[in-house]
Amino acid sequence: MQKTLAIIKPDGVARGLIGEVIKRIEESGLEISAMKMISMTKVQAQGFYAVHRDKPFFDSLTDFMSSGPAVVMVLKGENAIGKWREMMGATNYKEAADGTIRCDFATDIEKNVVHGSDAPETAAFEIGYFFNAFEQVA
Numbered sequence: 001m002q003k004t005l006a007i008i009k010p011d012g013v014a015r016g017l018i019g020e021v022i023k024r025i026e027e028s029g030l031e032i033s034a035m036k037m038i039s040m041t042k043v044q045a046q047g048f049y050a051v052h053r054d055k056p057f058f059d060s061l062t063d064f065m066s067s068g069p070a071v072v073m074v075l076k077g078e079n080a081i082g083k084w085r086e087m088m089g090a091t092n093y094k095e096a097a098d099g100t101i102r103c104d105f106a107t108d109i110e111k112n113v114v115h116g117s118d119a120p121e122t123a124a125f126e127i128g129y130f131f132n133a134f135e136q137v138a
C-alpha cells in the first residue's frame, strides 16, 4: 500500500471539475483517505513548491496556486503514486496521453487541473504539509 497527495488545483475547482476528478479516482480503485478544501496563501504555496523555487515559473505558479480554493486529498492503494500520475497525464497537457485528466481538461502547462506527488519521499512531505495523522481515515 502506498499513499500520494492529490490536488485539484484552483483552475479545476473554478471550472467545476471536482466531481469529474473524484469520479475518476473512485472508478480507479484508489481509496480517498483524506480530503479537504483549502485556500492557500502565497507563502503556503511557496512552501509547498519550494523544490521549484529557482524555476522561472515559480512566481507565476505560486500566484496561481494561491488564486482560489483547491481540493487536497490523500489517495491510498497499490502503486498509488504511479497510478495517480498515470491518471493525470504529463505535466504539459499537449504531451498527455488520451483519456488522462490533463489531456481532457488542462488548458495550460501551469493551469493543469491536478497535482500528484512524484516519489515516496515527496508524498510524505506533501501529505504532511496539509494533513495530520488524525485527518486520515487509514
Ligand code: CMP
Pocket (backbone or CB within 6 Å): 052, 057, 061, 091, 109, 110, 111, 112, 114, 115, 116
Ligand atoms: P505540478 O505537477 O503541480 O508540479 C509543478 C507545477 O509547476 C506543474 O504541475 C505546473 O503547474 C507548473 N509547471 C511546470 N512546468 C512549467 C512550465 N514550464 N511553465 C509553467 N508552469 C510549469
